[in-house]
Amino acid sequence: MELLSGAEMVIRALRDEGVQHIYGYPGGALLHVYDAIFQQDEVQHVLVRHEQAATHMADAYARATGKAGVALVTSGPGATNAVTGIATAYMDSIPMVVITGQVMSFLIGEDAFQETDMIGISRPVVKHSFSVQRPEDIPSIIKKAFHIAQTGRPGPVVVDIPKDMTTPTERYEYEYPKNVKMRSYNPVSRGHSGQIKKAVDLLLGAKRPVIYSGGGIIMGDAHVELTELARSLNVPVTNTLMGLGGYPGTDRQFVGMLGMHGSYEANMVMHHADVVLAIGARFDDRVTNGVDKFCPTAKIIHVDIDPASISKTITADIPIVGPARDIIKEMIQLVKGAKTGPDAEAAKQWWQQIDEWRARHGGRFDINEGGLMKPQQVIEMLSKVTNGDAYVCSDVGQHQMFAAQYYKFNQPKRWINSGGLGTMGFGLPAAMGVKMNFPDAHVACVTGEGSIQMNIQELSTCQQYDIPVKIICLNNQSLGMVRQWQDMNYESRHSQSYMKSLPDFVKLAESYGHVGMKVDKYADLEGAMTEAFAMTDRLVFMDIAVDPFEHVYPMQVPRGAMRDMWLSKTERT
Amino acid sequence: MRHIISVLLENEPGALSRVVGLFSQRNFNIETLTVAATDDGTLSRMTVTTLGSDKVVEQITKQLNKLIDVVKVVDLTEGEHIERELMMIKLKANSSAAREEIKRTADIFRGQVIDATPNTFTVQLVGSSDKLDAFINALSGASLLEVVRSGVSGIARGEKVLSL
Numbered sequence: 001m002e003l004l005s006g007a008e009m010v011i012r013a014l015r016d017e018g019v020q021h022i023y024g025y026p027g028g029a030l031l032h033v034y035d036a037i038f039q040q041d042e043v044q045h046v047l048v049r050h051e052q053a054a055t056h057m058a059d060a061y062a063r064a065t066g067k068a069g070v071a072l073v074t075s076g077p078g079a080t081n082a083v084t085g086i087a088t089a090y091m092d093s094i095p096m097v098v099i100t101g102q103v104m105s106f107l108i109g110e111d112a113f114q115e116t117d118m119i120g121i122s123r124p125v126v127k128h129s130f131s132v133q134r135p136e137d138i139p140s141i142i143k144k145a146f147h148i149a150q151t152g153r154p155g156p157v158v159v160d161i162p163k164d165m166t167t168p169t170e171r172y173e174y175e176y177p178k179n180v181k182m183r184s185y186n187p188v189s190r191g192h193s194g195q196i197k198k199a200v201d202l203l204l205g206a207k208r209p210v211i212y213s214g215g216g217i218i219m220g221d222a223h224v225e226l227t228e229l230a231r232s233l234n235v236p237v238t239n240t241l242m243g244l245g246g247y248p249g250t251d252r253q254f255v256g257m258l259g260m261h262g263s264y265e266a267n268m269v270m271h272h273a274d275v276v277l278a279i280g281a282r283f284d285d286r287v288t289n290g291v292d293k294f295c296p297t298a299k300i301i302h303v304d305i306d307p308a309s310i311s312k313t314i315t316a317d318i319p320i321v322g323p324a325r326d327i328i329k330e331m332i333q334l335v336k337g338a339k340t341g342p343d344a345e346a347a348k349q350w351w352q353q354i355d356e357w358r359a360r361h362g363g364r365f366d367i368n369e370g371g372l373m374k375p376q377q378v379i380e381m382l383s384k385v386t387n388g389d390a391y392v393c394s395d396v397g398q399h400q401m402f403a404a405q406y407y408k409f410n411q412p413k414r415w416i417n418s419g420g421l422g423t424m425g426f427g428l429p430a431a432m433g434v435k436m437n438f439p440d441a442h443v444a445c446v447t448g449e450g451s452i453q454m455n456i457q458e459l460s461t462c463q464q465y466d467i468p469v470k471i472i473c474l475n476n477q478s479l480g481m482v483r484q485w486q487d488m489n490y491e492s493r494h495s496q497s498y499m500k501s502l503p504d505f506v507k508l509a510e511s512y513g514h515v516g517m518k519v520d521k522y523a524d525l526e527g528a529m530t531e532a533f534a535m536t537d538r539l540v541f542m543d544i545a546v547d548p549f550e551h552v553y554p555m556q557v558p559r560g561a562m563r564d565m566w567l568s569k570t571e572r573t
Numbered sequence: 574m575r576h577i578i579s580v581l582l583e584n585e586p587g588a589l590s591r592v593v594g595l596f597s598q599r600n601f602n603i604e605t606l607t608v609a610a611t612d613d614g615t616l617s618r619m620t621v622t623t624l625g626s627d628k629v630v631e632q633i634t635k636q637l638n639k640l641i642d643v644v645k646v647v648d649l650t651e652g653e654h655i656e657r658e659l660m661m662i663k664l665k666a667n668s669s670a671a672r673e674e675i676k677r678t679a680d681i682f683r684g685q686v687i688d689a690t691p692n693t694f695t696v697q698l699v700g701s702s703d704k705l706d707a708f709i710n711a712l713s714g715a716s717l718l719e720v721v722r723s724g725v726s727g728i729a730r731g732e733k734v735l736s737l
Contacts, residue, residue, distance in 0.1 A: 119587055124598045128641040131587065148641060183737065184583060184644040308635035311628070 004174040006135035007032035007166035010099065013142040015042045016176040019070050021061070021436060022046070023054035027074025028114060029101030032166035046436065046465060048429070049457040051078050055085020056426050056455070057433030059094050059156075060393060063416045064434045066219065068095035068149045075101040076114030079160075080121065084423060086156045087125040091420025092242060093215060095154035097145045098122075105133070105162040118160050127155030135165045136172045147180040152187030153306040154219055188305065191322030191330065199277070199301045199318045200334040206275035207346035209235045212258060212287075215242030215419070216280015216304060222325035223247065223412045226279065229328050232335050234347050236354055238266040240281050241404055242419040249408035250388070255354065256363070259287040260556045261401045264361035264567060265354060267556065270295055271563035272353075279303040280324045283314040284420070293561035303327050361554065361567055363405060372547040373522045375399060375474045379406035382444060382472055385529045390442035391416060391434045393469075395427030395451030398480035401552040403446045425454030431469040432462060442470070442533060449475045449502055449543075459512040462539050470532050471541045473505060476548040484551045488566075509541035519544045575604070576630045577649040577656055577727040579735055580619040580637060584610055588642040592619065595640065601625065601633050605658070605702075605724030616644065616737070622702075622725045645735060653730035659697070660705045661687070663719040664712065666694040675715055682708045693718065 004012060010033050014022060023046045026034045037045050048054045051073045058069025073082045079100040089096045103112040119129050128148050130141045138161070145157040203209055217226050223246045230237045230253055237247045238258040247254050256263030258270055270276065276298045281287070283302075288294045291313055302309075302316035303324060310319040320327055335341075365376045379402045382390070388408050394400045394417040409415050416434060418426040431445035445452075452473055462469065482497040506516030515538045519528045525544070532540040557564040557572070565573045582588050589608055596603050601623060608619040623633060630648060637646045649656075666672045672694065679686060679696045682704065688695035698708055702725055709720070729735065 120590065123591060123594050129587075133586075182641070185641050306639070308632065308639055312632060315628075 001173040001175060003171035005032070005036070005166065005168045005171050006138055006161070007036040007168060009135070009138040009172070009174050010142070010161065010166065011036045011040060011043055012174060013139045013176055014070060015040075017142065017146050018067075019043055022070040022072050023048055023057040023433070024072030025051050025054060025074065025078060027076075027078050027101060029075035029103060029163045030072065032163065032168055033072070033101070033161075035168065045072070046461070048461050050455065051081035052085050052425065053429035053432075053455050053458045053461065055082045055096070055098060056088065056423075056429035057436075058096050058098070059085060059089045060416050060430035060433035061437055062089070062094050062096055063430075064391060064413050065437065066221065066413070068097050068146055068154075069433065071096065071098045073098065073100055074114065075103055075118070076116045078114075079116055079118040083122060083125065086122055086158065088418050088421045088423045088426060089156040090125040090127070092418065093154050093219060094156065095149040096156040097142070097149055097159065098156060099159045099161060102131075102160045102162040104164040106164070108162065118158065122158045125156070126158050129158040129160065132159065132161045132165045135167075135170060138165065139174060139176050143177045144180055144182065148185060153309075188307070188321045189323070191303070191320045191327040193330065195318055195320045196327060196330050197334060199320060200331050200338070202275055202299055202301060202318065203233060203235075203277060204335070204338055204340070204342055207343060208273050208350050209233065209275040209277065210269050210273040211235055211237045211277045211279065212240070212270065212281055213237065213243045213246050213279045214240040214281025216324050217243055217246035218412045220280055220305070220324040221412075222280070222328055225325050225328040225332065227251075229332050229335070232332060233342050235277075236269050238262070238269065240284070240287055240419075241417065243281060244404060244415045245409035245412040248410045250410055255358075257404055258562070259284075260289070261405065261552050261554065262556075263363060263405070264554050264565060264573075265357040267554070267562045267565060268357045269354060271561055273298045275299050275301065277301045277303070279328065280305070282309045282312070285313070288314060289556045289562055289564070290559040295562065365553075368547060372545060373525065374550055375402045375476070375546045376406050377522055378472065378474055378525065378544055378546060379403050379446070381525050381529055382446070383407045385526065385533055386442045386444065390414070390444050391431070391438065393417070393427050393431035393434060393443065393445050395445070395447040396422045396424045397448050397451060398476075398484065398550070398552050399446050399448045399451075399474040401481075402474070424451040427451055428455050428458050428469070428471065431471075432458060432467045435467050435469045436465065445469055445471045447471060447473050448480060449473060449477065449499055449505070450479045456508075459509065459514060459539070459541075463513045466537070468535070468537050468539045471539070473541065473543050474546045475502070475505075475543050476546050476550070477502065478548050480548070480550070481552070483548075487551065505541055505543040509539070514539040514541060516541045516543065574624070574626070574630075575650070576623055576625065577654065577725060578621045578623065578630075578634065578637070579647045579649055579727055580621065580643055581611075581645040581735060581737070582617050582619060582640075583642040583644065584615050584617045585642055588617065589619075591640050591642055592621075592637065595636055596621075599632070599636060601629065605722075607724040607726055613737070620724070620726050644737065647729070647735050649727045649729060652733065654727055655730060656701050656725050656727040657699055658702050658705055658725045659699050659723040660708070661695060661697050661721045662709070662712075662717065663693055663695045665692065665716040665718055667692040671715060675712065678708070678711050682711070684708065
């Protein structure tokens with residue numbers, strides 16, 4: 001058997017796990033590991049400019065591929081800088097393995113240089129964490145880390161490695177385990193057949209059913225099955241922010257996103273439904289609005305891989321724990337075999353009602369003739385120029401909601417955003433993580449002048465590794481979502497939401513060797529954007545001036561029912 | 574309602590902090606917590622008593638089960654069970670009347686005087702938390718110097734066993 005040092009085992013284990021890229025930043029505690037990286041060429045290391053970006057790159061890789069991404073950061077500040085990225089992945093159930101350096105084991109607890117208790121600091125935002133106590137455990141710990149990150153409800157796993165576990169001169173027999181067996185970790189592998197049968201009976205008897213699906217469809221690779229089930233039942237489908245792309249966005253049965261900034265029709269459908277089939281979604285507060293008024297006439301069927309998500313906020317009438325795809329497959333078989341199909345007359349009336357709701361709002365917005373562009377127009381143009389086929393990696397704020405509302409995602413894993421934690425600064429590194437792994441795809445970072453500045457140093461990483469993403473910066477010179485809330489709830493007192501002293505983004509991009517474009521007029525937008533995407537080998541930063549007074553609508557009235565919404569600055573349901 | 578939750582967890586460094594952290598992170602209440610290794614050196618047994626509605630306790634057991642280090646979770650209060658807590662209580666006992674009174678009360682509760690000085694008695698008492706509370710109340714005439722309680726340990730009645 002081959003003898004390897006702890007440092008070599010770390011990299012070899014990653015190789016044996018099929019990892020091609022790791023994103024990271026070196027430091028004292030990791031010097032042995034970085035030396036091992038230098039002496040091989042199978043696992044490529046990408047040097048970021050800030051550890052947070054490394055975690056977002058690994059996270060976005062996972063969102064786009066379904067496989068765990070890997071970040072490597074040193075002890076102390078390296079580890080704490082990674083915490084925001086770990087929390088981002090945790091909130092959205094994204095598989096990720098974060099390897100953190102640690103001071104030598106005999107120094108732990110002595111407040112050594114660059115020491116921090118990473119296991120402690122990260123504990124509330126990881127699925128699990130390991131602290132390496134013996135170098136020979138490294139292969140099995142890394143195997144377990146990937147297994148835990150990628151199975152059940154996915155999530156980030158931290159592996160903390162004290163420096164003396166990686167000493168180059170101490171060698172151990174290396175063998176990467178083929179299987180993992182853990183007595184305390186056995187995710188549910190199939191749904192309860194009796195519950196599935198009950199759910200299908202309820203759906204077939206429903207008069208106003210709806211499917212509400214979330215990120216579980218995306219990570220659970222269940223979009224094909226979801227589409228088949230929805231069509232066989234002829235029911236409307238709404239997606240959460242995390243679930244966009246899980247059902248074709250241009251399909252007639254799709255009623256849009258639901259929740260705080262959901263479509264009018266999606267929220268009306270939810271409010272009036274008699275049966276709600278929730279799959280891979282967790283009844284988040286941004287979805288339910290006031291829980292006491294949520295879906296007053298509906299029976300709730302809740303399918304989720306995580307038993308703790310069921311009946312956490314909204315009590316499920318029929319809970320089903322298990323993987324979405326297998327459960328939906330079983331549902332499809334039962335629908336096919338049913339003696340009587342869905343009530344055709346009820347369906348006709350339900351769809352008639354839904355079409356009326358669609359006609360009332362339908363995502364309309366006013367345009368400023370001859371004035372500043374509306375952000376919605378930019379997203380619609382992005383959708384047009386990229387044929388609705390781009391990876392859209394979003395930052396956080398108004399632009400994120402506009403992208404979710406106006407870019408029509410027909411495929412899963414194309415919409416990459418920080419939904420749960422709402423991490424500004426996510427967009428650019430996320431786009432980089434996707435582009436490095438899908439070099440031929442269109443990859444757009446939809447951002448604002450606020451968010452982009454939270455990780456703008458990564459323009460340097462893009463230069464070093466030739467990562468030609470397209471940055472679509474909706475520049476409204478203000479923290480738009482904060483400003484919107486201040487308009488609506490604080491009599492327009494814009495406390496700290498105005499962005500003074502913005503850089504010249506065009507020159508900034510150029511200083512990193514990229515292309516910068518400034519667009520002020522809608523008339524120039526299509527030409528400029530087409531040109532930007534035609535430059536397939538260049539990063540293009542599009543600084544697009546948009547109306548700073550625009551709000552995101554619909555917007556639910558706080559603590560109201562699903563149907564209680566503002567539809568514009570003056571119109572309420 | 575008060576629940577007694579028994580947890581078998583891996584006897585690994587950090588496992589306890591994951592459980593305790595979960596309670597504070599999720600805003601769950603802990604009344605008492607005890608933990609020690611079992612006959613199987615790889616396993617620890619923890620008993621947590623908590624106050625909460627059925628919905629909250631259901632979340633607690635589900636969230637505990639999600640922790641990778643947790644092997645098994647049982648809500649003992651769902652079935653017949655036995656709970657015991659140990660208390661050591663130090664009392665001022667500097668007159669013969671006080672000494673008599675404390676001894677008599679301890680006898681009634683089947684407590685034992687386990688240490689004595691000319692001025693103090695230390696009494697040991699084992700029982701349910703209610704019994705321990707009652708003993709403290711019964712001694713309200715005497716002056717308490719110090720109270721140490723172990724927290725609740727619990728086990729199911731009959732042949733039900735919480736093991737691997």
